[in-house]
Amino acid sequence: MFNRLFSLAVNTFKESIRDRVLVALVVIAVVVMASAKIVQPVAMGEAEKIIKDLGLSAITLFCVLIAILVGGRLVYREVEKRTIYLILARPVRRLEFILGKYLGLMMVLVVSLVVMTAGFYGVMLISRVPVSLYLIWSVVMTLFELAILTAVAVLFSTFVSPIASAVFTFMIYFIGHSTPLLKQLAGMFPSPVIKFFALFAYYILPNLNNFNIKGEVVHNIPLNFPGLLLSAGYAVVYSATLLMISVVIFNRRDF
Amino acid sequence: MSFSQRPVIEAVRLTKVYRTGFRMRRIQALVDLNLNVEKGEIFGFLGPNGAGKTTAIKVFVGLVTPDSGTAYVLGRSPKDHRVKRRIGFLPESPYFYDYLTAEEFLLLSAQLSGIPRNEIKPRVKEMLKMVRMDYAAHLQMRGFSRGMLQRIGIAQALLYDPDVVILDEPMGGLDPVGRKEFRDIIISLKERGKTVFFSTHILADVEIICDRVGIIIAGRMVKSGRLDEILTAEVESIEVTIKGATGKFRKALERVSLRVIESGDLIMLTVKNEDDVERVLAIAREASARVTAIVPRTKTLEDYFMSQLKTAGVQ
Ligand SMILES: Nc1ncnc2c1ncn2[C@@H]1O[C@H](COP(=O)(O)OP(=O)(O)OP(=O)(O)O)[C@@H](O)[C@H]1O
Ligand SMILES: [Mg+2]
Numbered sequence: 021m022f023n024r025l026f027s028l029a030v031n032t033f034k035e036s037i038r039d040r041v042l043v044a045l046v047v048i049a050v051v052v053m054a055s056a057k058i059v060q061p062v063a064m065g066e067a068e069k070i071i072k073d074l075g076l077s078a079i080t081l082f083c084v085l086i087a088i089l090v091g092g093r094l095v096y097r098e099v100e101k102r103t104i105y106l107i108l109a110r111p112v113r114r115l116e117f118i119l120g121k122y123l124g125l126m127m128v129l130v131v132s133l134v135v136m137t138a139g140f141y142g143v144m145l146i147s148r149v150p151v152s153l154y155l156i157w158s159v160v161m162t163l164f165e166l167a168i169l170t171a172v173a174v175l176f177s178t179f180v181s182p183i184a185s186a187v188f189t190f191m192i193y194f195i196g197h198s199t200p201l202l203k204q205l206a207g208m209f210p211s212p213v214i215k216f217f218a219l220f221a222y223y224i225l226p227n228l229n230n231f232n233i234k235g236e237v238v239h240n241i242p243l244n245f246p247g248l249l250l251s252a253g254y255a256v257v258y259s260a261t262l263l264m265i266s267v268v269i270f271n272r273r274d275f
Numbered sequence: 276m277s278f279s280q281r282p283v284i285e286a287v288r289l290t291k292v293y294r295t296g297f298r299m300r301r302i303q304a305l306v307d308l309n310l311n312v313e314k315g316e317i318f319g320f321l322g323p324n325g326a327g328k329t330t331a332i333k334v335f336v337g338l339v340t341p342d343s344g345t346a347y348v349l350g351r352s353p354k355d356h357r358v359k360r361r362i363g364f365l366p367e368s369p370y371f372y373d374y375l376t377a378e379e380f381l382l383l384s385a386q387l388s389g390i391p392r393n394e395i396k397p398r399v400k401e402m403l404k405m406v407r408m409d410y411a412a413h414l415q416m417r418g419f420s421r422g423m424l425q426r427i428g429i430a431q432a433l434l435y436d437p438d439v440v441i442l443d444e445p446m447g448g449l450d451p452v453g454r455k456e457f458r459d460i461i462i463s464l465k466e467r468g469k470t471v472f473f474s475t476h477i478l479a480d481v482e483i484i485c486d487r488v489g490i491i492i493a494g495r496m497v498k499s500g501r502l503d504e505i506l507t508a509e510v511e512s513i514e515v516t517i518k519g520a521t522g523k524f525r526k527a528l529e530r531v532s533l534r535v536i537e538s539g540d541l542i543m544l545t546v547k548n549e550d551d552v553e554r555v556l557a558i559a560r561e562a563s564a565r566v567t568a569i570v571p572r573t574k575t576l577e578d579y580f581m582s583q584l585k586t587a588g589v590q
Pocket of ligand 2: 328329330367443
């Protein structure tokens with residue numbers, strides 16, 4: 021089982037690495053980070069914070085784009101191009117197929133994060149900004165957020181087209197970052213129906229705010245590590261649940 | 276009937292309905308399909324476009340679940356991993372990961388089939404050589420022609436040395452040399468006791484190598500059996516060609532014939548049986564015309580196929 025999982029993950033990794041979209045996104049991310057150097061003269065004192073903030077934001081944004089764009093066609097493309105026949109006719113469980121695809125994309129995201137972070141530190145060194153390893157914590161939390169988003173994208177890609185999947189995943193990303201709003205919304209409306217749906221959405225959609233600690237790390241505010249650990253655990257459980265749902269959907273399908 | 280050995284592939288009243296489009300239109304792809312393929316046989320699965328061949332094959336390799344009826348391969352469900360390990364499958368016009376090289380793809384296939392790690396490399400090399408693709412082992416498959424893809428498809432199907440080989444239109448895209456090589460591969464599989472099941476529209480391929488054939492039309496198995504049973508070697512008609520018969524002799528000849536085709540001073544007569552041939556020869560001798568050819572016509576698979584298509588109302 022683990023051999024097969026590993027082979028499938030490595031294959032997905034190769035697929036993405038040999039894809040121009042991925043390479044382009046990583047390159048653009050680094051370019052964006054470097055562009056912070058241009059705004060430097062505008063505000064001398066703020067330069068450090070702008071570079072750090074922009075860098076971390078770019079890392080998150082572009083990795084989220086990779087998760088959504090590459091993840092959204094991960095399974096769909098195999099079905100559409102019929103490459104899946106040759107995999108599923110072999111002694112491979114559909115569960116292994118989904119997990120393999122997911123883990124492969126996570127491998128891609130880890131590598132992208134590492135490359136972008138290296139680029140980020142490069143930009144900081146060139147800009148003579150004091151370099152701090154504390155910033156890495158933000159990247160680590162981004163990885164957990166990506167774990168959830170990739171699972172969302174994979175779930176969608178088992179039954180809708182890549183474009184629809186990208187749109188839906190992006191919506192979930194967007195709402196996931198405004199879940200407190202949903203709770204407020206639930207409190208604001210007297211209508212029980214709206215209240216119900218707002219609360220339902222609040223509990224069922226991933227709460228992605230917990231993974232955003234850019235403000236803290238940029239401003240050197242102490243982190244709540246037990247809280248972060250909890251968020252990491254949440255990410256693992258949430259992703260696993262989504263993947264199981266994907267497998268259930270996938271198991272019922274004909275090809 | 277012997278119960279000691281179950282068929283290698285067995286379909287019992289398979290039914291499959293696809294629903295497509297916005298209005299969920301029903302397409303009945305398989306209708307009560309029954310089929311048996313015995314061990315060591317080469318079985319040809321024949322049918323026109325859209326007859327349901329691919330659907331049936333997908334059931335046999337566990338990609339499609341029938342709505343009703345059951346399929347057994349090697350006595351078990353096609354979804355059973357112990358079965359999948361012993362099946363080699365070539366899909367219809369196969370697509371591959373075009374970002375992989377031929378060798379990378381076969382390595383992946385081998386890993387997924389559970390071939391012991393130390394046997395993988397030599398086995399992949401051997402397969403590439405067998406389908407004469409060793410020269411392209413390190414090229415990305417995105418540049419491959421249809422025939423090259425088909426060869427890689429055959430290689431990946433035979434990778435695990437499967438006991439059952441299920442091929443959907445294996446000859447598609449192959450050139451004449453490729454077809455000949457492929458037939459040789461199939462025959463060598465049979466010699467090693469393997470069971471081969473393949474679909475095709477090409478009747479000549481079936482006539483040369485198949486032990487038995489099944490004919491599927493509009494989702495139903497209309498006939499299956501040994502080729503020599505389906506095409507009883509019985510002579511359907513006899514063609515006699517005669518040179519230099521004129522006037523009243525020609526009239527007499529036309530009377531005993533089913534059909535007459537004239538070309539210059541040659542006439543080709545089609546007669547029913549040997550007695551009629553004798554009559555024709557007698558008339559010809561009387562007319563001192565020369566008989567240049569007597570050719571018996573047996574039923575070909577093509578004739579049979581066409582007549583089945585006509586009775587099924589497909590055309
Ligand atoms: N995934 C699908 N969704 C909807 N209809 C399908 C699907 N696959 C096949 N069909 C329909 O089922 C019928 C049988 O198709 P199938 O592919 O099994 O035929 P076939 O005998 O393999 O034909 P060909 O010789 O052209 O390959 C056709 O009418 C086809 O339109
Ligand atoms: Mg077909």
